[in-house]
Amino acid sequence: MKNIWQILVVDDEEVMCESMAAWLREDGYSVDTATRGREAVELASRTDYAIYFIDLKMPGGMDGIETLMEIRRLHPEASLVIITAYATVDTAIQAMKEGAQEYIVKPCNPQEISMLVSRIIKVKNLQRENEILRKKLTKQYNFRDVVTKNARMQDILQLTQDISSLRSTVLIRGESGTGKELIARAIHYSGSRAPEPFVAVNCAALTESLLESELFGYEKGAFTGAGAQTRGKFEMAEGGTIFLDEIGDISPKLQADLLRVLQEKAFYRVGGGVEVHVDVRVIAATNKDLQEAVRQERFRDDLYYRLNVIEIKIPPLRERREDIPLLTDHLVERISRELGKEIAGVSEGALNLLMDYDWPGNVRELENALERAMVTSRSRVLTEADFAFLEREVSAKRAWSVPGGVTMEELERRAIIATLERTSGNIKEAAAMLGIDRSTLYDKLKRYEIQR
C-alpha cells in the first residue's frame, strides 16, 4: 500500500536528487525530483505529495525556505523535511518556524531516514484510515458491499433498489453465507425507512417460547422471571424494518402469530391483553425450500404467500464463480485494513484453487478462508500453501475434473506454475522436482509465457 504515497525530493544537485529518489523507490514509494525551487512548486501545484524533502541551500532564485513556504501555502497539511549539509541552530529554527516538520543533516544514517519516512507515512496512513472510517460510518450499509459482475446478482441489486421504499414484505432465499442479511440491510438503508431502526432476529437460534417473547415482548409476570414489561423486536423496529432470518424454522404457533402481525399490523405481548399496533416492514429469509415445506404442511401456505410478496433468490457462490476474483480482491483489501496487515492479493495458483472450490458456505466461507489465510500467512501475496486447509477437497475435485480436450502442453504449463509456487520461485528446486534440468525449465517458461 506504500505506492499510494508520493514523495518529492528537491535539491539543486542532480546526483543527490536521483540517488535519494532511487533509494526511496526501492522502499516502494513513488518519487519525483526537482532541482529548482520553482520547478518543485510547479510539481506541488499538480500533485499533493505525502512528503517533501527540500534542500535548504539552492541557488537560482528560490532557496529552500522560500520553496518550503510556497509549498506550505499550497498544501497546509504537507509533511516538509528540510535537508542541509551544515547544521546551524538559526536555519533549523527558521525552517521549523516556516512549518518544516523535520530537519535532517546529510549525510544521514540509512536507519534514521528510513525511520523518519515510516514515521511520517504511519501518521498519513492513520489520517487516511480515519477518513475511510468516517465515510464508512455514514454509508455503512449500501450496495457497495455487494461486489458482483454476475448478471443475476445485478438484477437482484436493481430489484433491491426498486423496492427499497415500498412497504411490501420481502422473502429472501439463498444458502447460508450468500449475504441475505446484507441484501436486507441494503433494502432498508437505501429506502425511506433508513433513519428508523433495522432489527435482525435469528429465528433458528431461539426456542419457541423465547422467540415469542423476543419478537412480541412480554408483560410483567407473564412467566417466571418476567419482572417488568419488556418491548419485543417488533416494537423496537417501529417505523423501520424487522429482518426475520431462518423463517423456515419457526413453530406452527409462531407462524400463526406472525401471520396475524402481517395481516393486522398488530399483536399481543406475551401475557398481555392489550393489542399493540406497529408499522414495521418485514423482510424474511430462509435457506430452506419453503414451497416444499408448504407441500408437506410444515409451513402455513397463507403465511408463505404473505411473506412471498416479493421474492429474491440469491444464487450460491459456485453459480457465480466469475465473482470470486472480485470478491477476493474486495475482501483482501478490507481484511488487510482490519488486521493492519499488508497483503497485496492472492497468487494465480491460489486464485485457481479458490475458483475450483465449491464454497458450500458461500461468501461467508470465502471471507473466513481469506481471513484465516491472511492471519497465518507470512508473505505479502497469499499462495496455494496458505489455503492448504481447502486443498484436500479441491485436489480431490481437480483429480476428477481434468477436462477432456486439454492439451499435454496445458497440463505441463499448469504443473510448472504449481511447482514454482511450491518452491516460492526457486528455479533450481522447481527443475529438480519436475525432473528436468534448469535450462529446459527456462525454455518452457518462455514457451508457455508463464506470467501473471
Place this chain on the structure above:
Amino acid sequence: MDAAERAVLDWFPFDVARMEAIGIEKDWFRPAREQYESVPMMRTLAAAMPADGARILGLTAVDISIPMLSFLFGQAQFNGPVALVSAARLRQEFYGMPADESLLLERLTKEVLHELGHTSGLIHCPETNCAMSLATHIGLVDMKKPSFCNGCGLQMVRRMSALQG
C-alpha cells in the same frame, strides 16, 4: 564471484558471464567521508553493459555511499539493468572482528539477491528474514535468509517469465 554467480543461477533465468574488472576513478573518492560515490560507479556499469545482457552486477571491495546517506551495502536501478554490491561493510573486519569468509559470502549472497530483486521491480519486504527486507545495519543483513520469502519469490518468477516471454 562464485557466491554471487551461484545466487544468480539459483534464482534467475540468466546465464552468467564474468567481465574484466573496471577500474575505479580517483575523483569518485570523497576524502571527507573516506568513501566512493556510487552514482558514477552505477553510470560506468550501465555504459559497460553488453548489448545482449539482461543485467549487469558490479561487485566492489570499497566502501560506497550517496550524498544523502552515510553508507550503502549496495545500490540498484529500480526496474533497470544495473546493480552494485559493496563488500566493504559485509566484512567482519569492518566492525573490528576477526575475518569470517563464510559469513562474508553469505552476506554477499543476500545483498546480490536484494539488489537484483530491485532491478526486477521488487520493493523492500516487511519480512525481516526475506532477502528483500531493508537492512540499515549489518545486524539486519544477518537476520535475512539468503533467499526470497514466498511472496517476493513469486513476484520474481512472474517478472522473470514476463521478461522471457
